[in-house]
Amino acid sequence: MVLDRIDRAILTRLQEHGRIPNSELAAHVHLSESACLRRVKAMEEAGIISGYTAILDPASCGRPESVFVQVTLEKQTEPYLRAFEEALATCPQVMECYLMSGDSDYLLRVVVAGAADYEALHNRILTRLPGVARVHSSFTLRTVMKRTALPLADVVTVGGD
Amino acid sequence: MVLDRIDRAILTRLQEHGRIPNSELAAHVHLSESACLRRVKAMEEAGIISGYTAILDPASCGRPESVFVQVTLEKQTEPYLRAFEEALATCPQVMECYLMSGDSDYLLRVVVAGAADYEALHNRILTRLPGVARVHSSFTLRTVMKRTALPLADVVTVGGD
DNA sequence: AATGAAAGGAAATTGTC
DNA sequence: GACAATTTCCTTTCATT
Numbered sequence: 001m002v003l004d005r006i007d008r009a010i011l012t013r014l015q016e017h018g019r020i021p022n023s024e025l026a027a028h029v030h031l032s033e034s035a036c037l038r039r040v041k042a043m044e045e046a047g048i049i050s051g052y053t054a055i056l057d058p059a060s061c062g063r064p065e066s067v068f069v070q071v072t073l074e075k076q077t078e079p080y081l082r083a084f085e086e087a088l089a090t091c092p093q094v095m096e097c098y099l100m101s102g103d104s105d106y107l108l109r110v111v112v113a114g115a116a117d118y119e120a121l122h123n124r125i126l127t128r129l130p131g132v133a134r135v136h137s138s139f140t141l142r143t144v145m146k147r148t149a150l151p152l153a154d155v156v157t158v159g160g161d
Numbered sequence: 162m163v164l165d166r167i168d169r170a171i172l173t174r175l176q177e178h179g180r181i182p183n184s185e186l187a188a189h190v191h192l193s194e195s196a197c198l199r200r201v202k203a204m205e206e207a208g209i210i211s212g213y214t215a216i217l218d219p220a221s222c223g224r225p226e227s228v229f230v231q232v233t234l235e236k237q238t239e240p241y242l243r244a245f246e247e248a249l250a251t252c253p254q255v256m257e258c259y260l261m262s263g264d265s266d267y268l269l270r271v272v273v274a275g276a277a278d279y280e281a282l283h284n285r286i287l288t289r290l291p292g293v294a295r296v297h298s299s300f301t302l303r304t305v306m307k308r309t310a311l312p313l314a315d316v317v318t319v320g321g322d
Numbered sequence: 323a324a325t326g327a328a329a330g331g332a333a334a335t336t337g338t339c
Numbered sequence: 340g341a342c343a344a345t346t347t348c349c350t351t352t353c354a355t356t
Contacts, residue, residue, distance in 0.1 A: 018213030052179035
């Protein structure tokens with residue numbers, strides 16, 4: 001699927017205001033409502049737009065602190081990785097998890113209420129996940145910036161088409 | 162502001178489906194449309210809901226790779242921190258930035274098209290940001306998990322009230 | 323203080339050109 | 340891609356608890 005300038009304008013607007021009415025979005029990109037809606041639907045079906053979400057304030061939700069956790073597994077074989085990843089999925093405090101090159105196997109960002117809350121998570125959950133050999137924590141002092149909008153400036157072609 | 166069970170149900174639903182019509186949302190939490198809309202508006206005004214966004218597929222947007230970047234500044238004084246943070250805000254590839262305790266000053270997640278794209282970002286932008294002494298990159302091999310929904314299970318009271 | 327019902331206008335969605 | 344018609348939804352008002 002190829003994205004033109006109007007598609008990018010639609011995506012940009014939906015990234016900054018996900019609940020904008022289609023009528024407003026259409027006016028913003030100088031298109032009729034039906035044409036605009038068709039483009040949005042097409043990008044949803046192509047998986048370019050994978051969903052919509054409300055952005056909540058972490059502090060208001062009782063989890064103002066982010067902690068980065070580096071996890072090393074006992075072994076890096078497929079079954080070990082899979083067991084760890086499946087267990088991790090059930091832990092709602094884990095917001096992101098990446099398989100890393102270099103020193104440790106995984107990098108996680110977890111959200112917690114504070115140091116005591118993190119200690120509990122560390123002792124009761126993280127260190128007991130299957131195959132975990134070592135857990136190293138890095139505390140954030142402040143969230144300087146957190147963006148939800150991916151840059152779209154130079155996107156032209158996407159997906160399998 | 163105090164959140165009851167219905168508020169949490171509304172937030173949970175809006176986190177998993179940010180563009181749900183108010184009529185559907187109201188039915189889902191067993192409330193009239195007007196009562197439901199009032200609650201949503203109240204949580205928006207209280208800053209509990211800080212916005213709505215479309216979630217785009219990074220690969221479809223031409224930036225499938227995430228790189229974590231640890232940045233050390235020459236000095237950790239206020240003017241140095243502020244200058245760095247302000248310059249960083251103009252760089253759309255930077256999706257997250259945290260001030261960290263421990264070894265390095267900042268941890269960033271940047272999205273790039275691939276290794277060559279990262280090299281360009283590293284050489285032309287990151288190392289030239291004001292006050293930067295050292296830049297250390299950690300490449301992700303795979304995004305195992307990325308959640309947008311904060312856990313709400315035990316939230317009771319929030320905000321300044 | 324918060325809810326629900328009703329009514330009007332606005333928006334989404336479908337079909338046709 | 341636009342236009343028009345139908346269905347659905349949003350939003351306000353007001354009575355109710």
